[in-house]
Amino acid sequence: MPTTHYDTPRIVLIRSRKVGLINRAVQLAILAYVIGWVFLWEKGYQETDSVVSSVTTKVKGVTVTNTSTLGTRIWDVADYVIPPQEKNAVFIMTNMIFTLNQSQGHCPELPDDNTECNNNSSCVPGYVSTHSNGIQTGACIPYNSSIKTCEVFAWCPVEDDNHIPKPAFLQAAENFTILVKNNIWYPKFNFSKRNILPTFSSTYLKNCIYDAQTDPFCPIFRLGKIVEAAGQNFQEMAVEGGVMGLQINWDCNLDRAASHCVPRYSFRRLDNKDSANTVSPGYNFRFAKYYKESSGIETRTLIKAYGIRLDIIVFGKAGKFDVIPTMINIGSGLALFGVATVLCDIVVLYCMKKRYYYREKKYKYVEDYELVGLLG
Amino acid sequence: MPTTHYDTPRIVLIRSRKVGLINRAVQLAILAYVIGWVFLWEKGYQETDSVVSSVTTKVKGVTVTNTSTLGTRIWDVADYVIPPQEKNAVFIMTNMIFTLNQSQGHCPELPDDNTECNNNSSCVPGYVSTHSNGIQTGACIPYNSSIKTCEVFAWCPVEDDNHIPKPAFLQAAENFTILVKNNIWYPKFNFSKRNILPTFSSTYLKNCIYDAQTDPFCPIFRLGKIVEAAGQNFQEMAVEGGVMGLQINWDCNLDRAASHCVPRYSFRRLDNKDSANTVSPGYNFRFAKYYKESSGIETRTLIKAYGIRLDIIVFGKAGKFDVIPTMINIGSGLALFGVATVLCDIVVLYCMKKRYYYREKKYKYVEDYELVGLLG
């Protein structure tokens, strides 16, 4: 169509207070929904971006233990954090089973349904199962004064992990502190921030401990408090270990000042406490320290380490005004406005007593040309 | 406009079966698209969220090796999993090059194009390149009876990694099993679930092995089967190592019962097998065990560890009914309805024989006021 014309729909204006009110009410409801819900509540005018994050942690704390096998012993960070550094996570050993002075050789397997034996015929040379500590030699030898088990070639003596120390060996881990340094970045908006807020003084940072009420932005966490905040019992958890999530939520409205963009911490246990329906409940793994005797023989101390693995999970969305989503939502809103007219038309043309009168005004009936031709 | 009026467009109803049918057909197609594709297939009525996840792994298995340098030796989890625990990943050593009893000192460099020499003038004191094992002293000394190389200050003797053991040293790793415990969370819907489904019995969990057909939800994987499922040959891969992705897909429709939200496992090789176009094919790294001799000298065993790193990649989207996306899609759908009218108008007003007749009915031509004034 050329620019010399301007085409606009022809409108019937029906002077009816009733339908007029219905029409305005429906339009108002749609307007309220579009503005109130889409724009104000859900911030439909914003472009969003997901967080990119970097986390470092630092654990502090020492404790002393006193046992018959190890004597009095001090434990510091280098002893109980394994491996010494990880990305977005830290493992703090709270309990352990030591097997000192293992060396490669022959010894009786740990007794269980499959390894107890009466004579050599019960043992198969070369047999190895998923739960074996070594490879069977075929001999049946005494495990202790009352039980005989199949002999294995293994790191000897084999580990006996049937009895987990209770209470946990390093129960004082409850008081260890963890400093979490988190740096986030929203690439789309080139906005970055740290969880160590610029308003903090050095003195505050040296002494504060996170508390949901009193110190919600302090980046130093007491291990016991984290576990407690997740509704767990620390001393129970310390025995068999577990995985804790320290969640940092960085939901930010970047249309407001950057100082309003602050982390919110929350805590959740990530493994299942309910040991009824679980293989290997809690969290543990094995590692070894290797030594070389002066005779040249390699020995090792095997440690089955139970403990708390803290996963630092950073998530969040930032929103900032952008034309595209705004237009998409305005477009949808406008289209919904058409619904008001459609709804009212239904009321007016189908439900009202005077529907035939209104129909006549709204519609112009045009016979098909051919029919018209025939009739005319 | 006040509430005393109700405005609705005036419509021409053209009694034409042909155009009527076209109009309805186009409207039906649009309706089918909006309902069938946008709503039913793509679930346009749902709000979506990305998964937040936590993974722990536990490897089981022992094997025995018999070589001239190490003698008969048993390998268990503490020996071949390095580091002992990682987040979302686990490395299982399958092959290695040992260099025993290294100590700091002077020794001949490994022979290659740059280090072979005839006399001291070929060697530059202090020279070090990217592939050096140490720093050249400037001397040219015999490496073996036939070759002379530049002397270096290094951990001596230097590692000779030209010959990778074949078949792989720990070829029995094929039978090692990995228990993967995965806990996921959809923050927006506060929905969490584990990959150990509540329907599993403890007995099942103790004995099952993942199989795509028979046990698709068993969280215990045989290493050989993972590699095979990715279309690779385990024994080939074990020699030079590689990176395997264990992908857990948690696509969930949260409008249905939570029990329908289950993990789907898939396997992919993440590094490139094709060694033609690759620097350092496979996957390997070096680590050392440090010892102190009784004389106080520090020695180490350098191990170049080849093996399979298993990255556990958790991804997925959950969808749940939400008003906003529903309204956006309804809005867009309604706007598309307008297209039906536009299309039919084009047909009626431009393509049909009787177009002038229809145009006359649809349009009312109004002369510009001024022209009217002049003419009138």
Added chain:
Amino acid sequence: MPTTHYDTPRIVLIRSRKVGLINRAVQLAILAYVIGWVFLWEKGYQETDSVVSSVTTKVKGVTVTNTSTLGTRIWDVADYVIPPQEKNAVFIMTNMIFTLNQSQGHCPELPDDNTECNNNSSCVPGYVSTHSNGIQTGACIPYNSSIKTCEVFAWCPVEDDNHIPKPAFLQAAENFTILVKNNIWYPKFNFSKRNILPTFSSTYLKNCIYDAQTDPFCPIFRLGKIVEAAGQNFQEMAVEGGVMGLQINWDCNLDRAASHCVPRYSFRRLDNKDSANTVSPGYNFRFAKYYKESSGIETRTLIKAYGIRLDIIVFGKAGKFDVIPTMINIGSGLALFGVATVLCDIVVLYCMKKRYYYREKKYKYVEDYELVGLLG
């Protein structure tokens, strides 16, 4: 409505060049916005997906140090990369504080405000604070000829980390190289690619070093260059350590050929250099090497390792044509077209001199039936 009718709005065509031009201009602006911005610039016709990625790294480089405590010593990969392998990250030690030959026992605590003492009454048996190296025994003993501190049960002698070596111990780390192998995957489009591009020759890969200008796709990075590209001073950073982000951006338009989908590297320092407002600036952690003396006593070398942790952050979005977003945007665009008519109507009906004339043509006033009845 039955298929025998075709309903189309009745239109007034006002022959006014002025309003016609306004109308076309507004429509053109909206069309330009929808096509130009939404479709061409923001690619509103594309479905998008986030990247899934796997990263492995390999560090190369040796250096020699010469100090009074350790003598001349060579450092290679197995010595300075801790732990030997990590997922999506690598730590390279650049500086360290050694505490040799620690064993469990009693010794004076490191002097500070809380630990210096004059007599036993200043020391509390069993006292331990966050910054303690051990547990106080209650005695006050000489630390050196001038200072007395409380005795602790700890790994003795306790570490003295007041003086960080300057320049950094391993300042030659500047020349270490890191090979980054990155494999990405867009699950929705089943598209995967590596950062080692198929066009590279083996020779190129063996010798290239990343440079933003000359070698923007070389996957081998010189540590010093990474730090420099982030606007930092390597030698300064090496002293106290730091966290560097190596960002790989895989924004891809999958409607074009796969060869256009290439990684773009960028570098950022992730921790805060400004040490004024920071607890424990830089990046460091403690680890220990454990030895067993021939007498059976366990000793350890405690190392406080400062260094550069390189986080490899992979992000990006891929877009590919899809019907749903195209339709949503077309729908919104069409709805915006309605705005053109609304705007022009406002001009014509409220702003123009001849507005009453136009209103009369556009609107048909219909009295309410009841009123009509009353009047009629």
